[in-house]
Amino acid sequence: MSKCVLRLWSLVFSALVFLLVRPIGIFAQGAYNSGYASQASTQIHSLKVTVLSTMLVGDHTGIGEWGFSALIEADGHRILMDTGSHPDTVLQNANDLKIDLSNVQDVILTHNHWDHVTGLMTLREAMMKKNPAALSRAYVAQGIFYSRPSPKGERNSMIAIKKEYEASGGKFIELEHAAEIFPGAWLTGPVPRKYPEHNWSSTGKVETPSGLVEDTIPEDQSLVLNTTDGLVVITGCGHAGIINILTFAKQKFPNEPVDAVIGGLHLFPATDQQLDWTADKLKDFKVENLVGAHCTGIEAVYRIREKLGLPRSSAVVGTVGSTFVLGQGIHTGPLAK
Numbered sequence: 146m147s148k149c150v151l152r153l154w155s156l157v158f159s160a161l162v163f164l165l166v167r168p169i170g171i172f173a174q175g176a177y178n179s180g181y182a183s184q185a186s187t188q189i190h191s192l193k194v195t196v197l198s199t200m201l202v203g204d205h206t207g208i209g210e211w212g213f214s215a216l217i218e219a220d221g222h223r224i225l226m227d228t229g230s231h232p233d234t235v236l237q238n239a240n241d242l243k244i245d246l247s248n249v250q251d252v253i254l255t256h257n258h259w260d261h262v263t264g265l266m267t268l269r270e271a272m273m274k275k276n277p278a279a280l281s282r283a284y285v286a287q288g289i290f291y292s293r294p295s296p297k298g299e300r301n302s303m304i305a306i307k308k309e310y311e312a313s314g315g316k317f318i319e320l321e322h323a324a325e326i327f328p329g330a331w332l333t334g335p336v337p338r339k340y341p342e343h344n345w346s347s348t349g350k351v352e353t354p355s356g357l358v359e360d361t362i363p364e365d366q367s368l369v370l371n372t373t374d375g376l377v378v379i380t381g382c383g384h385a386g387i388i389n390i391l392t393f394a395k396q397k398f399p400n401e402p403v404d405a406v407i408g409g410l411h412l413f414p415a416t417d418q419q420l421d422w423t424a425d426k427l428k429d430f431k432v433e434n435l436v437g438a439h440c441t442g443i444e445a446v447y448r449i450r451e452k453l454g455l456p457r458s459s460a461v462v463g464t465v466g467s468t469f470v471l472g473q474g475i476h477t478g479p480l481a482k
């Protein structure tokens with residue numbers, strides 16, 4: 146083969162490599178940035194979500210508190226999301242509801258706020274007596290351990306809890322991006338803030354790698370379940386903004402309707418304009434069910450229900466013990482109807 150032909154082959158080969166590798170590189174970079182890979186996700190066929198901590202309680206069952214926690218049971222997987230605001234509330238409420246948490250290995254902490262993380266060590270210590278692996282793996286998102294300095298000292302209780310939890314044998318899995326934690330169950334990791342929703346009340350600062358900035362609770366993450374009836378999205382406080390959260394979820398699942406939104410949406414201090422904007426956007430996502438617990442706000446639930454044209458049975462204020470069951474909808478206590 147002449148030098149010239151060899152050079153030609155080398156050019157053709159380089160061009161082929163460029164054409165093949167470069168798009169993959171771009172795609173991989175895109176997927177890495179968005180956090181969502183492109184492969185089809187398995188769908189969840191059975192799902193039950195039970196609220197274990199929120200303000201409202203039914204008769205003779207549970208303790209109400211400003212906080213949030215829920216047990217998610219999906220296709221045989223059991224996972225606890227958030228742990229309430231008092232050390233004993235979730236323990237007590239699970240007892241009252243006859244729910245055994247000792248065979249739940251995984252816990253998700255949506256963000257650093259005390260009303261979501263204070264029950265972690267009580268629950269871990271109580272449950273590990275029965276099963277050392279109980280609540281031993283905690284999914285968190287990047288930013289949850291950032292310092293929140295204030296004149297009174299450190300405001301982020303997760304810094305102290307981390308030491309205690311790891312000393313008990315617990316392990317944190319810290320997400321920088323979205324990740325599938327079991328087939329069909331996606332944790333968002335930190336959510337891109339496309340819209341300027343300001344769904345948080347704190348005015349403190351956070352010490353990030355790029356300096357001390359306003360604390361937007363950058364680690365706020367939600368759980369997105371890809372079910373046979375559509376997406377079920379479970380939030381803690383929804384500080385990233387429910388519209389930002391749903392927008393991010395739809396990047397991964399553009400053709401799926403939103404079957405349910407469950408959890409805290411931090412809309413209780415929202416203005417009429419903010420509520421109207423949020424409700425209008427929720428309408429675009431075709432939300433079928435809403436369990437507005439914790440910081441969603443009672444008025445916000447009513448407004449959203451009205452704007453979305455949902456029946457009373459499909460948009461309720463969450464109570465301790467209220468459930469959402471795939472294919473059935475919301476089962477709630479008499480107080481929330």
Ligand SMILES: [Zn+2]
Pocket residue numbers: 256258382384
């Ligand atoms: Zn919060």
Ligand SMILES: [Zn+2]
Pocket residue numbers: 212213258260261381382409439440
């Ligand atoms: Zn909260």
